[in-house]
Amino acid sequence: MYIHMKLLLPGLVLLATSMNTYADNALEIEDAWIAEAPPVSKVMAAYMEIENETSEDRQATSITCSNFERAEFHRTVEQDGMARMQHQEALTIPAHSELKLEPGSYHIMLFTPSQRLKAGDTTECTMTFDHGTKLDIELEVKKAFEDHSHHEHHHH
Ligand SMILES: [Cu+2]
Incomplete structure (x- = not known):
């Protein structure tokens, strides 16, 4: 039934936006943003902090x-001096800790x-976690830092 409910929720999403924090009892997302990309770009990268206040590891x-x-x-990793991106099936947010999605790392x-x-x-965006938790997030596009440039070199 969640899908049906979501159709009714855009107003709530806007309310939450003013706080720039999205949370259920246990998981919280802060500072969510998207790096601006050149007009021709078919990909963009988003970053945020995901906090886990529970006593068990959680997964997005x-x-x-x-x-x-x-x-x-x-996840961007360095291999042979080159920055490469690896697809991750899920993101693990450690218990009583946080996962930072940031340039040069998870994104x-x-x-x-x-x-x-x-x-x-x-x-x-809507992020789904294990146990079925869903968080709605609003992300603002912001000017990117220089070190996002690896995203523009997919097709070398
Ligand atoms: Cu990537």
Whole structure:
């Protein structure tokens, strides 16, 4: 029934936006943003902090975003001096701790935007966790740092 409920919730999402914190009792997402990309780019990267206040490890198992065809969990790792991205099936948020998604590390890869998103634009995502928990997040597009450039070199 969750899908039906979601159709009624856009107003609640907007309310939560003013706090820029999205939480159930145990999981909290803060500072969620998307790095602005060049106009021709078919991918964008999203970053945030996910806090886990429970006493057990939790997993983020999937994410969907309006304005994008698909979203994946990725991790940038260094191999032979090159930054490469690995697809992650899930993200683990350790008990009583947090996972930081940030440039050069874990991030969310957003594929095929339906329109050009510029700094100041927003998009809504829903992250699903183990136990069926879902958090709605609003992400603002912001100017990127220089070190996001590896995302533009997929097709070398
Ligand atoms: Cu990536």
